[in-house]
Amino acid sequence: MLPKYKRILLKLSGEALVGDVKNGDPFDPKIIEQYAQDIKLVTNLGVQVAIVIGGGNIYRGMNEAESGIERAHGDYMGMLATVINAMAMQAMLEKIGVYTRLQSAINMEQVAEPYIRRKALRHLEKGRVVIFGAGTGNPYFTTDTAGSLRAIEMKADVILKGTRVDGIYNADPEKEPNAKRFETISFQECINQNLKVMDMTAFTLCMENQLPIIVFDMNKPGNLLKVVEGMNVGTLVQ
Numbered sequence: 001m002l003p004k005y006k007r008i009l010l011k012l013s014g015e016a017l018v019g020d021v022k023n024g025d026p027f028d029p030k031i032i033e034q035y036a037q038d039i040k041l042v043t044n045l046g047v048q049v050a051i052v053i054g055g056g057n058i059y060r061g062m063n064e065a066e067s068g069i070e071r072a073h074g075d076y077m078g079m080l081a082t083v084i085n086a087m088a089m090q091a092m093l094e095k096i097g098v099y100t101r102l103q104s105a106i107n108m109e110q111v112a113e114p115y116i117r118r119k120a121l122r123h124l125e126k127g128r129v130v131i132f133g134a135g136t137g138n139p140y141f142t143t144d145t146a147g148s149l150r151a152i153e154m155k156a157d158v159i160l161k162g163t164r165v166d167g168i169y170n171a172d173p174e175k176e177p178n179a180k181r182f183e184t185i186s187f188q189e190c191i192n193q194n195l196k197v198m199d200m201t202a203f204t205l206c207m208e209n210q211l212p213i214i215v216f217d218m219n220k221p222g223n224l225l226k227v228v229e230g231m232n233v234g235t236l237v238q
């Protein structure tokens with residue numbers, strides 16, 4: 001089957017990497033391997049893949065009152081956490097034979113290239129998976145915003161938000177057994193119904209730049225391929 005999308009930006013949550021691990025490790029190698037295998041399947045179709053990973057499994061800088069650490073300082077710590085996840089993802093992808101490049105928005109040349117937009121575009125054209133670490137490089141942002149920003153910069157066809165839920169519902173499916181999943185929904189409807197797809201900064205960037213978002217369950221093996229093939233998986237916001 002021909003893929004529906006030629007270039008994607010995959011936003012992975014840091015928190016989802018924890019999986020079933022209960023010993024305090026930040027990630028479950030089984031989850032990272034499953035993600036890597038799913039990414040390989042879509043690169044085999046010739047789809048160009050860029051990735052932004054969160055850092056919530058290691059550190060989240062948001063809560064100054066609890067941590068006693070100034071917000072901006074904590075945010076930089078959070079950005080460094082995303083680089084650790086990005087390196088883990090990179091290692092797993094390379095292990096299964098997928099070529100990758102890691103670019104970081106905070107310079108650390110021993111482990112990652114600096115973020116250079118035109119260079120990232122060339123990597124994608126050459127079929128390398130490009131992982132963007134350190135979010136936007138700025139405090140007061142999230143990795144969802146980094147994902148939207150990089151997707152627009154890379155002229156990706158779509159941003160795929162891989163989560164542990166299979167889309168956007170009209171109510172919380174864990175509380176409301178009759179909650180209904182949307183197959184597609186407009187940006188405006190999300191605002192009208194106060195549906196939390198991404199934080200407002202990230203969401204607005206997508207809306208203003210007509211970048212469609214697909215929210216889907218990344219923890220189900222094979223789902224990413226289905227999304228890329230245009231099958232009815234998750235929720236499409238456009």
Ligand code: UDP
Pocket residue numbers: 012013014015053054055056057059060061062074075076077078079081082134135136137138139140141142143144145146
């Ligand atoms: N962060 C930031 N600027 C960015 C991206 C991330 O300051 O552009 C910080 C912020 O503190 C955030 C943390 O990095 O809480 C980890 O990212 P996020 O919470 O988005 O990860 P996820 O929820 O996807 O695991």
